[in-house]
Amino acid sequence: MNPSRFRPAAGMALLTFAGIPAAQHADAHPKHPGQQPPNIVLIHLDDMGYGDLTATGATGYRTPNIDRLCAEGMRFTNYYSAQAVSSASRAGLLTGCYPNRIGFTGALGPKSKTGLNPDEETMAENLKKAGYATAIVGKWHVGCRPGLMPLDHGFDEYFGLPYSNDMWPHHPQTSSYPPLPLYEGRKVVNPSVSAADQAQLTTRYTEHAVDFITRRSEGPFFLYLAHSMPHVPLFVSDKFKGKSEQGLYGDVMMEIDWSVGEVLKALEKSGAASNTIVVLTSDNGPWINYGDHAGSTGGLREGKGTTFEGGQRVPCIVWWPGTTPAGTICNQLASSIDLLPTFAEIAGTPLPAKQIDGVSIRSLFEGVPDATPRTSFLFYYRKNSLEAVRDGRYKLVFAHPGRSYEAFPPGNGGRPGKVAEGHEFPLALYDMRRDPGERYDVQSQHPEVVEELMRIADAAREDLGDDLRGMPGRNRRPAGRAE
């Protein structure tokens, strides 16, 4: 759907520039329009929750390098992943589309025959049009069959796992997973990742990321560093074991933070730092039933796999020296589907020919004080079901069956607790200004808001469909299938 069909900015122009007079960044466009477009490093964490940053109240571990990104960059507080599970979220991130538009409706497994359709244009393919060298280091998870892998989707280089690190023979609940392979390019360099290998994943990803940065001598580059951690099973190298004060999850976060520091050092050493955008975010909220092995939503409701805020609202930090004002907070709605069009605008590449859903938030990155927000609404799909819609202040949650973590006590020590699937959630309206925790239904106070959000949702349904109502949608495209 075309955002301009809906009412614009009203109610959501919330950009804030903490401590920096507007005059200093009123014209924040790159000073030298003719210069090489900036390098882009997208650091993607797995299952990290909204509350897992120092800035959002995390306790028990220190993350000085991520904190540095916040202090020198911009932190978003109302940023959403495309969906609340890994594959769908990543497909949305890579294409700028709501995942169900391109045939993604959940998480893929080792036996899945589908993946990202080669007809879709990924962020890597888009940036290559401007001469970017491209690499993914880490987890892919949008198709593990030949023809659907990173080198088939615009990445020059690949080192990492094809899917989640728990999809291996040692899964705590399922014994049917095949050995977990580690890839370099199109080659399997380790056919069966062991526990000892898992403990080295963050280290090895970091080495590869640093190597990629160090090898660049000219031309811009795009590095997608998609950590497997802090997804369960949590593993950490010996040098971070016991380093945090509150257990393995903290140790893992500290090692990821170390990795962020290594990337920053490499950028500084190579001289690239002054013309590089670093974005750090997560694919979805924490996997709550893993208890002390899960992250924190910071108080938001539910978690991974749900369309409540704990599932989809994730941290996002943008560090772009000289352009993004330091130490700022952006409270506008934004989503991972906005990154492709944003990077495209920055790199000067044309948007993909096929319809996408994200819009450029470059002006937010640049700290333009009265930038028009990307959009005033957001659609929360789970699979192909439209479970909620947010329009600035209010979020309408439709009656739907869904996952709930609240009925059972969480697990402990790496063993997951039970989860209720198919829990019946009723229609509810939440005031995000005063109730981001989604605890207080206010539909009776604001029937006119309910009505308006229903009208907006209808437009999305026509376009993308809604399994809750048996609607197929007009503009969905198929996922790719193995060759």
Add this chain to the structure above:
Amino acid sequence: MNPSRFRPAAGMALLTFAGIPAAQHADAHPKHPGQQPPNIVLIHLDDMGYGDLTATGATGYRTPNIDRLCAEGMRFTNYYSAQAVSSASRAGLLTGCYPNRIGFTGALGPKSKTGLNPDEETMAENLKKAGYATAIVGKWHVGCRPGLMPLDHGFDEYFGLPYSNDMWPHHPQTSSYPPLPLYEGRKVVNPSVSAADQAQLTTRYTEHAVDFITRRSEGPFFLYLAHSMPHVPLFVSDKFKGKSEQGLYGDVMMEIDWSVGEVLKALEKSGAASNTIVVLTSDNGPWINYGDHAGSTGGLREGKGTTFEGGQRVPCIVWWPGTTPAGTICNQLASSIDLLPTFAEIAGTPLPAKQIDGVSIRSLFEGVPDATPRTSFLFYYRKNSLEAVRDGRYKLVFAHPGRSYEAFPPGNGGRPGKVAEGHEFPLALYDMRRDPGERYDVQSQHPEVVEELMRIADAAREDLGDDLRGMPGRNRRPAGRAE
């Protein structure tokens, strides 16, 4: 109780210095030990919630001056008011004591005959020993009878309301309140505050605060600027009406932010800014049942009047140019009862002769990287009932009857919704690292933690008592009574 009786730091050394290498603030003590102790400006908001800052995700309004305090100072994420209602919270703040130690067990009204005991030493009295000029501008609320007012408690000057701004004849639910008086010194300068007067409160408080700062020519000063807003009934001056994008609450927050800016300007104009500490905090969490006229807990559970996080965890920002490292976050436990001993240490005054509960967190203010945390535990009292205890990572909530906002829909437009009083909450253990929203009881996973927290609670009960168990406590002192 003496904090040293309990195990120290372990599990809670969480201070983080975002973006600033440790070397830069390793010795952050004032450069000139002989210089005049710093001025102290304590800006106290009323019923502002944890989620009401830009940095904690607030949407719909802009607060550039408060954001500036964050960007140039330190923000605490695990900071608690002394209790979750106004009078008790303020009594604790002013004396460094758990409020029930000094006979405060709730909110006072216009007819209350008790107040802060003249035998207690307030922050103002303590600072006067070092020659501070002292003023309170705004809401007092720790005793409105003669002998219990600000000038009886160490303040040289007073301008403001003796109690909450809803304790007036126009209360939405109670018609028995007398006219609301406005004081200057010991004199009533307006015997019956009108709606038009309420709309000018923030402006007039600000004028008086600026005037007090401007009149200081030598000697340090302590200004306690205790705004009546954003407590209901919400009022705002014409110049901020409709200025926010999401209603009256946002307008009110924008006017308070303007006030913060005026105070900063006055400090800069007078030359005092370089030797002044500004602390901004709130007396308790939001009054949830006022719906759109209430603040946000940012996802924390329950609100004002409860010992859940939404009631007691509040924002706290410390701005101390040249000493507190800029743009930092402190995730250690801290409480408003720590401010008196902190200010005392900074000013070089002796602690009050009577036992207090807070401990100095000066080293946190100074950003000493490995500062020992103030304590590893916190007691959550409601009235004289010990409803919860937190020890670093875990919070044990005892079975107790208490207020719950979750059973009824919140109100709207200034009319409060219903509240359940005496709701029976069961015993529960919450992991604050991963569940600050207190949604997942983990007592079955950690029986040893439950046991230890019960043991720690027993020591508090002996000392301060616990009405839930019919224990009077050994070391409580009486409130003051009217002359």
